[in-house]
Amino acid sequence: MAGAVMLARLLRTPALAETLAPHQWTGVLSAARAEQLLGALAYRLTGMDLPAAATTILNDARALALETRRGALWEAEVVRRALAPLDVPLLLLKGTAFAAAGLSAGQGRMIGDLDLLVPRDALEAVEAALLAAGWEWAKAERYDQLYYRRWMHELPPLIHRDRDRALDVHHTILPPTARITPDAAAIVAAAVPLGNGLSVPCAEDMIVHAALHLLADGDLSGGLRNLWDIDRLLHDHATPDFWRSLAARAVLHGATVPVARALRLAAALFGTAVPDARARRGDAWFVRRLLARDGWGRETRPMTRLAFYLRSHWIRMPAPLLARHLAVKTWVRVVPARS
Amino acid sequence: MRHALSLRVGPIGFRIGSEWSAPVAQLASLYAGYPAAEVAEATVRLAPPRPWRRMLRPTVALAGDHMLPDAAPLPLAHAVLAAEMAMNLQVALGHRRHLLLHASAVERDGRAIVMTGESGAGKSTLATLLGARGWRFMGDEFVLLDLATGWVHAFPRLVSLKNEAIAEVAAQVPGARFGPLLTGTPKGTIRHLVPDAAAVAAMDVPAMPALLLFPRYGAAAGVRGVGAGEAFVRLTQASTNYVALGEAGFDVLTRFARDVPRVAIDYPDTQAALAQVEALWRAL
Numbered sequence: 001m002a003g004a005v006m007l008a009r010l011l012r013t014p015a016l017a018e019t020l021a022p023h024q025w026t027g028v029l030s031a032a033r034a035e036q037l038l039g040a041l042a043y044r045l046t047g048m049d050l051p052a053a054a055t056t057i058l059n060d061a062r063a064l065a066l067e068t069r070r071g072a073l074w075e076a077e078v079v080r081r082a083l084a085p086l087d088v089p090l091l092l093l094k095g096t097a098f099a100a101a102g103l104s105a106g107q108g109r110m111i112g113d114l115d116l117l118v119p120r121d122a123l124e125a126v127e128a129a130l131l132a133a134g135w136e137w138a139k140a141e142r143y144d145q146l147y148y149r150r151w152m153h154e155l156p157p158l159i160h161r162d163r164d165r166a167l168d169v170h171h172t173i174l175p176p177t178a179r180i181t182p183d184a185a186a187i188v189a190a191a192v193p194l195g196n197g198l199s200v201p202c203a204e205d206m207i208v209h210a211a212l213h214l215l216a217d218g219d220l221s222g223g224l225r226n227l228w229d230i231d232r233l234l235h236d237h238a239t240p241d242f243w244r245s246l247a248a249r250a251v252l253h254g255a256t257v258p259v260a261r262a263l264r265l266a267a268a269l270f271g272t273a274v275p276d277a278r279a280r281r282g283d284a285w286f287v288r289r290l291l292a293r294d295g296w297g298r299e300t301r302p303m304t305r306l307a308f309y310l311r312s313h314w315i316r317m318p319a320p321l322l323a324r325h326l327a328v329k330t331w332v333r334v335v336p337a338r339s
Numbered sequence: 340m341r342h343a344l345s346l347r348v349g350p351i352g353f354r355i356g357s358e359w360s361a362p363v364a365q366l367a368s369l370y371a372g373y374p375a376a377e378v379a380e381a382t383v384r385l386a387p388p389r390p391w392r393r394m395l396r397p398t399v400a401l402a403g404d405h406m407l408p409d410a411a412p413l414p415l416a417h418a419v420l421a422a423e424m425a426m427n428l429q430v431a432l433g434h435r436r437h438l439l440l441h442a443s444a445v446e447r448d449g450r451a452i453v454m455t456g457e458s459g460a461g462k463s464t465l466a467t468l469l470g471a472r473g474w475r476f477m478g479d480e481f482v483l484l485d486l487a488t489g490w491v492h493a494f495p496r497l498v499s500l501k502n503e504a505i506a507e508v509a510a511q512v513p514g515a516r517f518g519p520l521l522t523g524t525p526k527g528t529i530r531h532l533v534p535d536a537a538a539v540a541a542m543d544v545p546a547m548p549a550l551l552l553f554p555r556y557g558a559a560a561g562v563r564g565v566g567a568g569e570a571f572v573r574l575t576q577a578s579t580n581y582v583a584l585g586e587a588g589f590d591v592l593t594r595f596a597r598d599v600p601r602v603a604i605d606y607p608d609t610q611a612a613l614a615q616v617e618a619l620w621r622a623l
Contacts, residue, residue: 025378026345026354033404033433053352053378060435067585296340296356297382297404 002027002295004035004224010044011037011228012271017045025054027295034297035224039065039108065108072096072111075165079116080197082133088122090198091191093170093209097200098229101192105232110225113157113166117201119188120171127155127169136161143332147325151177151317173209177317180216182208182253203237204249211262212255215286219305219312223290224269230262231270243275261286340384345375349483349494349542351434352376353426357385358393362418369419369497369518369531372539381429385421388412401425405432417521420529423497427480430494431579437483437492438584438591441577444482444491445474450549451491452616453482453599455577461556464504465612467532471512472613476538477546486587489594490545495538497531505530507609549623551601554612558605562615565603571596 006028010016020028032038042061050058076096083090091097093115098106118126135158139145148156154170172184187209191199201209207230214226250259265286267277289308292301299305313322340356342363347353353376357363362385381404387393388400397415403425410428413421431439442455443466452469454462463479470476477493485492497518500508505528509515518531553565553573565573574592575581581588602619606612 022378026376026382029378029380030354030382030404051378053376053380056436057378057380063587064435064583067583070585296384298384 003031003297003300004291004293006295007031007035007037007041007293008224008269008291010041011231012269014044014048017048017050020050020054022051022053024295025051029054029057030297031293031295034293036110036222037225037228039068039110040225040228041108043108062108065110068109068111069099069106071165072099072114075114075163075167076100076198077196078160078163079114079130079167083126083129084197086122086125086129088118088126089188089191091117091188092194092198092200093117093173094213094229097206098232100194100198101200103233104236105229107232109229113168115168115170117170117173117184117187120184123155123169123171130158130167130169134161135159135167138166141332143328147328151175151321151325174212174217175316177321178216179315180212180254180258182212182255186252202249203233203242204246205253207233207237207246207262208249208253208255208259211250211259212253214262214265215258216255216315217312219309220286220289223286224293227262227266227269227290231266231272234263234266234272234274238273265290340386344370345379346370346373347376348373348496349478349492350436351381351430351494352379353381353383353429354379355383355385355422355426357418358387359385359397359415359418361415362399362422365419365518366422369516369533372533372536381426381433383422383425383429385418385425401428403429405429407432411525413524416519417524419497419518419531420499420521420524423499423531426496430481434483435580435584437485438588438595439578439580440482440484440574441480441579442482443479444477444493444546445469446477446491446493446546447474447620449546451477451546452550452552452620453491453548454552454554455482455574456553456555459556461554461606461609461612463498463500464508464609465554465616467498467500467508468511468609468613469616470535470538471515475541475546476534477542484548484591484595485545486584486591488545489548489591489598491548492545493538493542495534495542497533500530500532502527508532548595548599550619551595551599552616552619553601553603555603555605556612558607560607560611560615561605562619563603565601567597567601570601 032041038061042058076092092100095109095111096114138157138159145156153172153175154168158167173182187201187205190202192202193199210230214223250256263274264277264283266272267274289304294300342357342360344355344363344367384402385399392398398412399418399421400412401410401421442453443462444451444453445466456462466479478495479498480496481494483492483494516533521529604615
């Protein structure tokens, strides 16, 4: 056993770490790095009696995570300053939100882009203010721009010209073309202020978002990390009342099926204490996809991966729209641009 | 992976996996004097970019824990170069325990000369030739600065000699052990040199930095002092992880640039450079 399977077992039961052989460590560390879970693993195994070389590597991962966190929170503050004059609600999403709100899910987490949610009617003003403050388009092609603006749940990705940091400005949390259309206005209305001009979604909405991000918004690349977010969020919030409010929130966003599945998968892989977490038909496929990584950090199970890749397009867009999108993308690639 | 090798160079443990036996056999022979890694920090994978490229015009794609998307594959005959490039990349992109400087270093009496400069400045050749003249060779690709003490840690990998340097080192270092001659690589002709046994045996012994040298090959002999500010800026450019280290990187680099004597030398040939270095060392 190696790779993602052992990684998941260690995250679930840290005490196992003291029984690992050196060659198993090398495999787990490679898989953890590939799944962007090395920092999370390092925090999970803090203070344990491990081989010196493993301890050193995990200490480095913790130091890197702290630096990443500092950079992510600074980026959020820079965006806040740029948008402060507009006086619109600014919600941090995903990694930056977990870190800013001091949640377990933020501990050791890799944070790449800054994800921000603003009310849809503020989008134009936000965009103008960001462009004026030094952000630029990462994708400037005309079709990409049109595509994002017409069909996606976010502006085309931005990047800051001095700091080289990416920013995704969302107006909702799934593409409007997806089969599930969460209630973005409700997320903004229930946001929890952090006291510094920024907010985060309420705990229930964070979990709904994480579940949709995992199961309704892609091919499960990085899925193990997304599932670990869900485990940690539930770890911080699970009370009998919370399960009820989470279920109600999932209904509101039309997300009961993915949320229920995410909870079952978290229970299956990480032992998350979820009530009534008995596996259902199809869950085994998701487990198979989530653990498709070997001890050399390589992707495995190409057919399973392909199936989930096809599924990701199927659930994000109706077929005619997908066909049209792919046709345009092909056309743009084949026919040289005319000036 | 079908074939694998574990080795440790200074503080960094590597695991190299390959779909072919030849690269692992070559590397195992060149790195025979190095210990195995207890737990490898960095993984390198040598595998074909497409399945049929294992047998048909065999080609090695560079892969590992950290990769650059545009790294071009190399022919199997250049597998040692591919492995070395991939190992460098893992360190450059992943290592955080030390400040990494793209530099070479030699040591004498517990004190180190750190040499940095653009590719072609001569830092590999100088470090190698000094290593054959009573200095301890500490590395020619990365110098690792300890974040707490500012001391130099050795990273004595295979020396990557390019073009004219190959013949020059072969002539001046009798008994040197070389890897296969690689012609037509993206960097010209390359031949790897195995560091001497003393350099490998002492690779866990750090040294206090005593001189920072900016050598430049191809001009009339000249020596000038370098200000701390200029040195700092040049070193930030020579470091692959300065930004990622944040405050810790800033602290160690400012101390290094301020406290270590700094000299730029121009030299017409390596004999002149070796004399300049010895003279500078005596004057310290």
